[in-house]
Amino acid sequence: MPSELNLNADSDASPDRFRKIGRDPKRAERIARKSLSAWQDIRYRLFANKLALFGMYLMVAVVLFAIFAPLFSHYNYFSNDLDRTNQAPGFRHWFGTDDLGRDMYVRTWKGAQISLFVGVVAALIDLAIGIVYGGIMGYFGGKTDEIMNRIAEVLYAIPYLLVVILLLVVMPPSLTTIIVAMSITGWINMAWIVRGQIMQLKNEEYALASRALGAGPFRILFRHLIPNAMGPILVTLTLTVPGAMFTEAFLSFLGLGVQSPIASWGTMINDGVKAMTVYPWRLLFPALLLSLTMFAFNVFGDGLRDAFDPKLKK
Amino acid sequence: MIRYVLNKFIFMLISLFALVTATFVLMNAVPGSPLREEKATTAQIQKNMEAYYGLDKPLVQQYGVYLEKLAHFDLGISMKQRFRSVNQTIAQSFGYSLRLGIVSMITSVLAGCALGIIAAMRHRKLLDNLAMILAVAGLAVPSMVMAPLLQYLFAVKIRAFPVTGLHGPLDYVLPAIALSSVSIAFIARLIRSTMIEVLSADFIKTAKAKGLPGHLIVWRHALRNSMLPVVTYLGYLTANVITGSVIIEQIFAIPGMGKFFVQCVIDRDYPLIMGTTIFYAILLLASRFLADIAYLFVDPRIRISAGRMGG
Numbered sequence: 001m002p003s004e005l006n007l008n009a010d011s012d013a014s015p016d017r018f019r020k021i022g023r024d025p026k027r028a029e030r031i032a033r034k035s036l037s038a039w040q041d042i043r044y045r046l047f048a049n050k051l052a053l054f055g056m057y058l059m060v061a062v063v064l065f066a067i068f069a070p071l072f073s074h075y076n077y078f079s080n081d082l083d084r085t086n087q088a089p090g091f092r093h094w095f096g097t098d099d100l101g102r103d104m105y106v107r108t109w110k111g112a113q114i115s116l117f118v119g120v121v122a123a124l125i126d127l128a129i130g131i132v133y134g135g136i137m138g139y140f141g142g143k144t145d146e147i148m149n150r151i152a153e154v155l156y157a158i159p160y161l162l163v164v165i166l167l168l169v170v171m172p173p174s175l176t177t178i179i180v181a182m183s184i185t186g187w188i189n190m191a192w193i194v195r196g197q198i199m200q201l202k203n204e205e206y207a208l209a210s211r212a213l214g215a216g217p218f219r220i221l222f223r224h225l226i227p228n229a230m231g232p233i234l235v236t237l238t239l240t241v242p243g244a245m246f247t248e249a250f251l252s253f254l255g256l257g258v259q260s261p262i263a264s265w266g267t268m269i270n271d272g273v274k275a276m277t278v279y280p281w282r283l284l285f286p287a288l289l290l291s292l293t294m295f296a297f298n299v300f301g302d303g304l305r306d307a308f309d310p311k312l313k314k
Numbered sequence: 315m316i317r318y319v320l321n322k323f324i325f326m327l328i329s330l331f332a333l334v335t336a337t338f339v340l341m342n343a344v345p346g347s348p349l350r351e352e353k354a355t356t357a358q359i360q361k362n363m364e365a366y367y368g369l370d371k372p373l374v375q376q377y378g379v380y381l382e383k384l385a386h387f388d389l390g391i392s393m394k395q396r397f398r399s400v401n402q403t404i405a406q407s408f409g410y411s412l413r414l415g416i417v418s419m420i421t422s423v424l425a426g427c428a429l430g431i432i433a434a435m436r437h438r439k440l441l442d443n444l445a446m447i448l449a450v451a452g453l454a455v456p457s458m459v460m461a462p463l464l465q466y467l468f469a470v471k472i473r474a475f476p477v478t479g480l481h482g483p484l485d486y487v488l489p490a491i492a493l494s495s496v497s498i499a500f501i502a503r504l505i506r507s508t509m510i511e512v513l514s515a516d517f518i519k520t521a522k523a524k525g526l527p528g529h530l531i532v533w534r535h536a537l538r539n540s541m542l543p544v545v546t547y548l549g550y551l552t553a554n555v556i557t558g559s560v561i562i563e564q565i566f567a568i569p570g571m572g573k574f575f576v577q578c579v580i581d582r583d584y585p586l587i588m589g590t591t592i593f594y595a596i597l598l599l600a601s602r603f604l605a606d607i608a609y610l611f612v613d614p615r616i617r618i619s620a621g622r623m624g625g
Contacts, residue, residue, distance in 0.1 A: 153325065154328050155332075157602065162333070166340050242454075253561060254560065254579075270458075276470075277470055291454050295450065295454030
């Protein structure tokens with residue numbers, strides 16, 4: 001009994017205000033939302049994530065400063081100035097000076113260069129080995145997969161840091177040694193990610209079509225499958241960088257990595273810890289920068305992973 | 315089930331063997347004799363020393379002797395601290411690291427779980443965001459920054475805790491926090507993401523429907539199912555704690571194994587490096603093996619289909 005329905009007194013929902021629309025076949029077919037390609041969608045979702053965006057800006061800023069800050073300074077990272085040791089941050093030296101009077105501003109950004117270089121190169125080496133190894137494991141499957149996987153498992157079980165330190169004992173301490181040592185077991189994670197992706201993708205229609213047209217396994221793998229597995233690969237790549245940066249800082253902190261006068265965040269933090277009670281800025285700047293950079297990469301990597309994950313789509 | 319355990323055990327042995335061999339090869343690939351010093355020694359003394367350390371034998375035989383001694387848990391004799399066996403040195407320092415390690419592992423698991431559960435239960439609310447910001451910060455601040463920071467704030471400025479050393483219970487607080495901050499963050503994130511998934515599962519709805527209060531749902535049903543990844547992580551937690559302890563022990567001046575491992579690397583004391591490396595490796599591999607077995611108890615699915623477990 002609609003007439004007895006207790007409507008609000010001031011409501012003017014009288015029947016004559018309504019109109020029957022009926023079915024409009026054109027309207028049913030209308031595309032309500034702008035159609036987005038997969039990459040556009042990912043970019044949109046990544047940029048909608050404020051924290052990830054912040055991480056990205058931070059990353060870009062650190063990279064730019066690392067490249068340009070040492071270039072546009074009157075100081076360099078190795079010259080001593082024994083008249084001006086342990087200066088507090090000020091107009092002359094923005095981040096102060098260390099115990100040998102070296103400019104901390106330039107040294108901090110020089111340290112950023114080293115750290116980023118190690119992080120990116122180690123991640124790229126992992127990428128190269130991981131894609132080839134994981135691609136072969138995933139594509140060929142069967143016995144090949146079994147044997148290669150076993151080898152990877154044994155390598156993976158060997159504690160990473162012990163291998164790095166052992167190699168540093170044998171080889172001269174240098175950036176190359178650190179990167180080589182990190183790459184020995186670092187690629188395995190990437191290889192497994194790629195393997196999983198390839199196993200999923202290799203029976204897709206486009207791979208079958210390519211095979212039917214006579215393409216060889218490596219052509220299918222690298223032209224068709226790997227580009228389609230790029231999402232998880234990119235995420236793993238981004239998240240490898242902070243790990244590699246940490247390892248470099250860790251080794252340099254212990255005196256096993258980059259040697260003076262080359263600036264590394266690890267060595268600078270080690271120096272800073274010793275002087276922390278009297279000259280706290282010597283610890284503050286490298287420590288802050290290392291943490292901020294690792295934060296930026298972690299946050300951006302997480303955001304990237306969420307953007308690539310269709311389950312989290314709203 | 316037995317096959318699964320056996321499989322894991324054999325893997326552990328193969329990995330250990332590979333590492334022992336690699337260590338031996340690497341240590342012998344270094345040019346020059348480890349016994350050569352600045353001091354001039356006569357040929358006879360040199361010879362006697364080499365005989366003492368077994369370096370006069372051919373390399374293959376040295377390897378055999380090394381493996382045999384290792385099977386009896388004899389890690390050899392230090393070269394820098396004459397006549398002190400590696401076993402003695404490890405026995406003396408390992409206690410400190412073990413105690414600190416256990417304290418920080420317990421802290422990691424408890425604090426990580428608590429943070430993760432809170433975040434999952436208040437998903438997309440203020441507490442969740444706070445907990446996750448804390449977790450990301452914990453992941454981003456490495457131990458060599460965290461430790462001096464805590465030391466400066468709470469020991470130097472406020473003087474609430476001792477600056478260095480490891481004697482009374484108060485001494486453990488700062489190093490344990492510094493050592494576990496990364497693991498707390500990691501575990502919190504693991505628990506949160508699995509728990510969010512578990513909380514939307516059907517059996518949770520059943521529990522809710524039969525009127526079980528919220529905390530009991532989490533405690534009896536959700537937590538147990540969210541613990542799986544944490545159990546896997548336990549093996550790696552050991553690795554984290556060991557890696558971290560190397561730095562933490564430097565900063566807090568704790569005479570543990572990490573501090574002393576770095577010292578022997580800097581000293582190039584080969585038998586000590588080899589001994590400590592292998593000791594660490596056994597520790598790590600054993601803890602991963604135990605984590606694999608613990609998995610059996612937490613996840614009944616593996617007990618039933620204990621066949622293939624790769625990747």
